[in-house]
Amino acid sequence: PQRLVVLVSGTGSVMQALLDAVADEAFGARVAAVVSDRAEVGALAIAEEARIPTAVVRPGDFPDRRTWDEALARTIASFDPDLLVCAGFMRLLGAPVLSRWPGRIVNTHPALLPSYPGAHAVRDALAGGAKVTGCTVMLVDEGVDTGPILAQAAVDVRDNDTEESLHTRIKAIERGLVVNTVGRMVRDGWTLNGRVATLGQPRHED
Ligand code: GAR
Numbered sequence: 081p082q083r084l085v086v087l088v089s090g091t092g093s094v095m096q097a098l099l100d101a102v103a104d105e106a107f108g109a110r111v112a113a114v115v116s117d118r119a120e121v122g123a124l125a126i127a128e129e130a131r132i133p134t135a136v137v138r139p140g141d142f143p144d145r146r147t148w149d150e151a152l153a154r155t156i157a158s159f160d161p162d163l164l165v166c167a168g169f170m171r172l173l174g175a176p177v178l179s180r181w182p183g184r185i186v187n188t189h190p191a192l193l194p195s196y197p198g199a200h201a202v203r204d205a206l207a208g209g210a211k212v213t214g215c216t217v218m219l220v221d222e223g224v225d226t227g228p229i230l231a232q233a234a235v236d237v238r239d240n241d242t243e244e245s246l247h248t249r250i251k252a253i254e255r256g257l258v259v260n261t262v263g264r265m266v267r268d269g270w271t272l273n274g275r276v277a278t279l280g281q282p283r284h285e286d
Pocket of ligand 1: 089090091092093094095123167168169170188189190198199200201251254
């Protein structure tokens with residue numbers, strides 16, 4: 081099986097869906113470790129309960145951004161991942177991580193990119209009056225939510241939605257989208273042609 085390292089910052093419901101999925105051997109991957117930029121978040125508790133190795137690499141424990149990036153890269157590398165999955169990881173990845181696993185880092189975002197990138201996608205979609213939003217699974221590049229799109233799913237906005245109610249409905253769709261997309265990547269590979277990512281093509285080789 082391929083080795084996934086999952087990066088988290090929060091409650092971990094998307095990570096939980098991945099843990100459930102990889103329990104089936106046919107999925108083709110296992111979660112080698114869960115790495116967080118914050119201590120004491122729900123995602124870490126879930127991972128520990130599932131007896132998955134965890135690590136916390138907090139920016140506040142390092143003198144500057146670059147040193148944190150390098151420590152994060154070293155920590156991730158110690159788990160020897162084939163694929164990195166950001167599941168509610170709320171920081172930008174720097175060059176030390178991006179250059180070590182080029183084209184092998186997946187992120188999920190609660191909006192239909194390129195609309196509403198950034199840390200407040202659900203709030204921004206509501207404030208922008210969007211009638212349809214959703215979620216996007218993409219490869220990570222050096223921009224903020226600008227990487228090649230792998231998969232998207234739409235969610236209708238309701239007139240009485242709050243940020244919380246809308247995010248809850250997005251996450252319900254998002255969990256399945258992440259599991260499906262990562263599963264296809266693991267089993268069938270993907271290709272990249274410029275900015276166009278295609279799933280289910282001959283296996284991606286370094
Ligand atoms: C998900 O909706 C994910 O798309 C979002 O955080 C949530 C994580 O939920 N990520 C971002 O906004 C990244 N910019 P979870 O902690 O319950 O899995």
